[in-house]
Amino acid sequence: MAEHTTMLSLRGLTRRFGGLTAVDAIDLDLARGGLVSIIGPNGAGKTTLFNLVTGLDRPDAGVVRFEGQDITGLSPERLAAEGIARTFQLGRVFGNLSVMDNVLIGAHTRLRAVKPAVPVIGPLLELGLALLRPASVKAEEERLREEVKAIFARFGERLLPRIDQPAYSLSYANRRRVEIARALALKPRLLLLDEPTAGMNPTETAEMQALVAELKAEGLTILLIEHKLEMVMRLSDRVIVMDEGKKIAEGPGEQVRKDPKVIEAYLGHGLSGTAEQESAA
Amino acid sequence: MSSWLDYTINGLIVGNVYALVAVGLALIFGVSRLINFAQGSIYLVGAYIGWVAVVQLHTPLPLTIIVVAVAAALVGLVIERFGLRPLQNSVRIAPLLATIGISFVLDQLVMLTFSPNPRALPSQLPDVRFQIGGGTIGPLDLLIAGVGITSALLLFVFLRYSKLGWAVRATAQDRDAAMQMGVDVNRVNQAVFGIAAALGGVSGMLVGMYYNQIDTAMSLQATLKGVVAEVVGGAGNVPGAVIGSLLLGLVESYGVAVFGTSYRNLFAFLLLVVVLVLRPNGLFASARQAPPEPLTGTFIAPSRPVRIPRWALLVAAAAFAILPLFPVSFYVLQTLINAWLLGMLALSLTLVAGTIGQVSLGHAALLAIGAYTSALLSLGFAVPVGLSIIGGGLMSAALGTALISPSFRLRGHYVSIATLAIGEIVSLVILNWESVTRGPIGISGIPPLSLFGYDLISPNSIYWFSLVVMIVLALLQARLLGSHLGRSFRAIRDDDIAARAYGLSLNRYKSLAFIFGGFAAGVSGGIAAHLYSYINHETFNTQQSILALTVVILGGLGNVVGAIVGSVALVGLPELFRIAAEYRILIYGIVLLLLVRFRPQGLLGTM
Numbered sequence: 001m002a003e004h005t006t007m008l009s010l011r012g013l014t015r016r017f018g019g020l021t022a023v024d025a026i027d028l029d030l031a032r033g034g035l036v037s038i039i040g041p042n043g044a045g046k047t048t049l050f051n052l053v054t055g056l057d058r059p060d061a062g063v064v065r066f067e068g069q070d071i072t073g074l075s076p077e078r079l080a081a082e083g084i085a086r087t088f089q090l091g092r093v094f095g096n097l098s099v100m101d102n103v104l105i106g107a108h109t110r111l112r113a114v115k116p117a118v119p120v121i122g123p124l125l126e127l128g129l130a131l132l133r134p135a136s137v138k139a140e141e142e143r144l145r146e147e148v149k150a151i152f153a154r155f156g157e158r159l160l161p162r163i164d165q166p167a168y169s170l171s172y173a174n175r176r177r178v179e180i181a182r183a184l185a186l187k188p189r190l191l192l193l194d195e196p197t198a199g200m201n202p203t204e205t206a207e208m209q210a211l212v213a214e215l216k217a218e219g220l221t222i223l224l225i226e227h228k229l230e231m232v233m234r235l236s237d238r239v240i241v242m243d244e245g246k247k248i249a250e251g252p253g254e255q256v257r258k259d260p261k262v263i264e265a266y267l268g269h270g271l272s273g274t275a276e277q278e279s280a281a
Numbered sequence: 282m283s284s285w286l287d288y289t290i291n292g293l294i295v296g297n298v299y300a301l302v303a304v305g306l307a308l309i310f311g312v313s314r315l316i317n318f319a320q321g322s323i324y325l326v327g328a329y330i331g332w333v334a335v336v337q338l339h340t341p342l343p344l345t346i347i348v349v350a351v352a353a354a355l356v357g358l359v360i361e362r363f364g365l366r367p368l369q370n371s372v373r374i375a376p377l378l379a380t381i382g383i384s385f386v387l388d389q390l391v392m393l394t395f396s397p398n399p400r401a402l403p404s405q406l407p408d409v410r411f412q413i414g415g416g417t418i419g420p421l422d423l424l425i426a427g428v429g430i431t432s433a434l435l436l437f438v439f440l441r442y443s444k445l446g447w448a449v450r451a452t453a454q455d456r457d458a459a460m461q462m463g464v465d466v467n468r469v470n471q472a473v474f475g476i477a478a479a480l481g482g483v484s485g486m487l488v489g490m491y492y493n494q495i496d497t498a499m500s501l502q503a504t505l506k507g508v509v510a511e512v513v514g515g516a517g518n519v520p521g522a523v524i525g526s527l528l529l530g531l532v533e534s535y536g537v538a539v540f541g542t543s544y545r546n547l548f549a550f551l552l553l554v555v556v557l558v559l560r561p562n563g564l565f566a567s568a569r570q571a572p573p574e575p576l577t578g579t580f581i582a583p584s585r586p587v588r589i590p591r592w593a594l595l596v597a598a599a600a601f602a603i604l605p606l607f608p609v610s611f612y613v614l615q616t617l618i619n620a621w622l623l624g625m626l627a628l629s630l631t632l633v634a635g636t637i638g639q640v641s642l643g644h645a646a647l648l649a650i651g652a653y654t655s656a657l658l659s660l661g662f663a664v665p666v667g668l669s670i671i672g673g674g675l676m677s678a679a680l681g682t683a684l685i686s687p688s689f690r691l692r693g694h695y696v697s698i699a700t701l702a703i704g705e706i707v708s709l710v711i712l713n714w715e716s717v718t719r720g721p722i723g724i725s726g727i728p729p730l731s732l733f734g735y736d737l738i739s740p741n742s743i744y745w746f747s748l749v750v751m752i753v754l755a756l757l758q759a760r761l762l763g764s765h766l767g768r769s770f771r772a773i774r775d776d777d778i779a780a781r782a783y784g785l786s787l788n789r790y791k792s793l794a795f796i797f798g799g800f801a802a803g804v805s806g807g808i809a810a811h812l813y814s815y816i817n818h819e820t821f822n823t824q825q826s827i828l829a830l831t832v833v834i835l836g837g838l839g840n841v842v843g844a845i846v847g848s849v850a851l852v853g854l855p856e857l858f859r860i861a862a863e864y865r866i867l868i869y870g871i872v873l874l875l876l877v878r879f880r881p882q883g884l885l886g887t888m
């Protein structure tokens with residue numbers, strides 16, 4: 001794959017927790033505009049992999065490249081500024097902030113007028129500008145609010161009526177939507193979605209699937225963790241299957257689905273003995 | 282040479298005493314991830330029960346030890362059952378605040394029962410000293426060492442071989458898994474609090490005998506030392522707590538040997554800050570911590586703040602502004618001036634503790650920095666008083682932020698410990714840096730408030746001055762909260778991991794919050810210095826930090842109007858009901874406990 005079309009590439013990425021290797025020498029390439037899904041049973045290491053890519057955790061070995069640059073071990077703040085946005089599996093909205101403010105935080109890295117890039121006294125200028133609020137700062141805030149409203153509109157009537165409510169009062173599904181809206185407000189170059197449909201009913205799942213398809217059609221590069229195989233099959237260019245930290249299969253959805261190693265991994269957890277023997281045969 | 286051995290023995294003996302406190306803290310932290318700020322109060326209670334037993338009941342030594350252990354354990358059980366168990370499902374900040382409240386209530390009860398005057402606690406042991414090598418050792422030293430080692434052995438056997446001990450260890454390792462396996466977590470908590478309290482109580486008694494003196498100031502010191510030892514050894518790590526304690530005892534003892542007694546605590550707190558910064562998980566923890574995973578928005582109680590219409594605020598401000606025009610007594614004005622000064626401190630603390638979630642327990646240090654700066658500027662450099670107060674605010678903003686900045690990467694309860702320690706360090710530096718601060722003598726003859734060359738001496742002018750300054754600070758803070766910084770601060774409070782993932786630098790925004798908050802607190806301290814005309818290292822103490830915290834919780838964390846309402850209520854109501862001064866702190870403690878239990882969002886709601 002030519003260098004300039006690869007947005008994200010992982011080589012030998014490894015993370016150990018004590019005796020457990022949660023992520024074990026994972027290689028992965030994601031082309032610009034592509035959508036790769038990561039599937040695997042519970043505890044396979046998918047979320048840990050996301051943490052390594054987004055800087056919330058540091059690998060014990062391996063390299064993460066983003067747009068050709070080595071970004072291994074950079075701080076999450078830096079990576080957000082580089083254009084990497086993610087959602088969290090457990091749903092980490094800011095509970096006491098309004099829905100609007102939650103999503104505006106997503107746009108934080110795009111603040112310019114109120115956050116001049118001046119060394120040393122930059123933070124003090126930011127404080128001063130926040131208090132004085134000259135016209136440029138007001139205009140920027142206004143523009144971001146309009147953009148955020150446009151993002152809300154993508155979720156139909158799910159979020160729009162609730163933009164002034166505190167996030168803790170939202171339903172579980174709406175929190176997931178706020179997370180995605182917040183990620184979109186960053187105008188990401190790379191979007192990582194960790195089980196965006198967890199806990200959603202079929203209608204809501206279908207809505208979410210349509211939204212992700214729309215984002216993909218708009219050219220956004222997406223790395224997706226998802227348990228609902230139906231959605232994975234429809235959206236993914238490629239699927240990567242993880243089990244116990246290792247990549248056990250990779251390829252187009254249909255091919256991966258029939259792979260005996262994958263079937264074993266999914267069945268194996270729970271009735272390990274028999275499944276292991278079957279596939280060994 | 283011989284004295285070094287003496288200092289070593291002394292360090293180990295004192296370390297042994299700290300160990301009895303720290304082991305309890307470690308056990309409690311292990312099973313409930315809580316730093317028990319009431320541990321020192323139990324130690325205090327133990328010392329006074331020992332005094333009653335020895336001096337009034339004339340019990341023999343072994344019986345004294347048993348009486349103290351049992352009585353202290355009962356106190357621990359009561360704290361667990363009525364203070365903490367009801368908070369099991371509440372927000373993360375609640376148990377911490379509860380132990381702070383409990384500690385103040387216990388200390389005040391002891392003080393009211395026994396008077397604040399120190400008492401002698403005779404050791405009941407013969408006063409002889411044995412030569413060993415080049416040093417000497419007395420029977421009390423041996424007793425302390427014996428109690429320490431025996432307790433360690435008993436604890437080891439309990440944790441290792443009893444069923445309940447196994448449950449304690451299982452809970453400490455993984456609370457949820459332990460519960461699934463049928464461990465009764467309430468019983469585990471009970472056991473742990475009982476043991477911790479028994480050890481803490483005996484330790485207080487032994488220290489009382491060691492110095493042949495007990496007084497109510499012991500409590501806070503013991504909590505601080507125990508926490509230092511525990512954190513040095515690694516929070517929740519029982520053997521680590523023992524080693525941390527011995528290390529702390531030695532560091533202090535050698536520090537005293539080289540620099541003198543007044544430096545004892547400075548070394549303890551510097552050790553704490555160094556460990557917190559370099560190895561926040563203690564000296565013996567594995568180098569890298571697993572990434573934490575808190576749940577969303579559980580730090581403060583979720584609530585919808587009460588919206589007070591703008592006209593009502595204007596009417597209230599106008600009413601307070603014209604108050605001096607009516608025939609009100611000097612006493613009323615004086616009380617309200619105190620409320621406005623406390624209001625400025627509460628504004629600062631509600632921003633730092635409420636808006637950005639850094640529960641500071643050393644906030645009075647910011648007052649002290651502002652007060653000393655303003656006093657010294659006006660006295661030493663003839664800076665006009667109005668400007669000197671602004672200088673005090675700026676110094677407090679800069680120095681306060683610089684001192685706390687190494688702790689910005691700490692989370693939760695650790696922030697509170699660090700701020701408590703930094704508050705103590707500031708007060709100790711003021712005490713010891715005589716060439717600048719005039720040490721224990723304090724600064725007297727501070728010029729009165731003045732503005733543009735006019736002295737503000739009449740109660741009315743002082744009243745108006747402090748009211749206007751407070752309102753200006755409040756308006757600025759409200760404006761700050763309405764900006765992108767307000768939402769950034771609150772996002773960091775609610776979930777710092779998610780905030781970082783969206784590009785918010787914790788160092789940058791915590792600094793900005795402390796700079797803004799430090800300024801308000803420094804201005805309050807500056808004004809106070811010129812009002813009092815005399816200040817020393819004890820003028821601004823931990824009690825004020827706790828009072829400010831109670832005000833902030835009462836008003837609603839992060840709530841600007843709430844901070845002012847809370848100040849007026851907590852300064853004004855005790856005056857209104859003519860409550861004697863010695864009961865006030867007791868009442869503040871009880872108010873804090875009741876709020877945490879029944880209205881954690883405060884009167885006006887968290888923002």
Ligand SMILES: Nc1ncnc2c1ncn2[C@@H]1O[C@H](COP(=O)(O)OP(=O)(O)OP(=O)(O)O)[C@@H](O)[C@H]1O
Nearest residue numbers: 017022041042043044045046047048049089571572
């Ligand atoms: N901070 C941590 N400390 C220790 N072990 C961890 C930590 N985080 C994850 N693990 C372990 O690493 C393994 C992989 O966890 P991870 O959350 O990445 O799995 P996952 O594939 O996302 O699973 P799920 O589908 O349940 O979300 C698990 O065994 C988990 O217990």
Ligand SMILES: [Mg+2]
Nearest residue numbers: 046047048089
């Ligand atoms: Mg996961």
